[in-house]
Amino acid sequence: MCHRGAQPHPKSILRTEVLPMAGTQPYPITVTLAQQAVLDRFLRQYTCLQALARRSKIILAAARQPNKSVSRTLGCSPTTVRL
Numbered sequence: 001m002c003h004r005g006a007q008p009h010p011k012s013i014l015r016t017e018v019l020p021m022a023g024t025q026p027y028p029i030t031v032t033l034a035q036q037a038v039l040d041r042f043l044r045q046y047t048c049l050q051a052l053a054r055r056s057k058i059i060l061a062a063a064r065q066p067n068k069s070v071s072r073t074l075g076c077s078p079t080t081v082r083l
Contacts, residue, residue: 031063
């Protein structure tokens with residue numbers, strides 16, 4: 001915490017660069033046609049829970065493209081995509 005009138009330490013300034021996430025690399029996702037049909041059906045349901053719909057979108061997108069692209073495309077954090 002800075003005292004009144006003191007300048008913040010340069011390391012305390014928020015970083016704007018994106019650092020790679022720690023941990024192992026994600027496993028590639030393969031989705032069968034039957035699985036894709038179920039996920040697509042979730043997305044078309046009027047009463048689908050938002051969390052289920054979002055996860056379905058993430059799974060379908062991750063089967064086609066890298067996680068970084070998925071998070072940008074769907075507007076969620078890379079952590080959400082990795083979970």
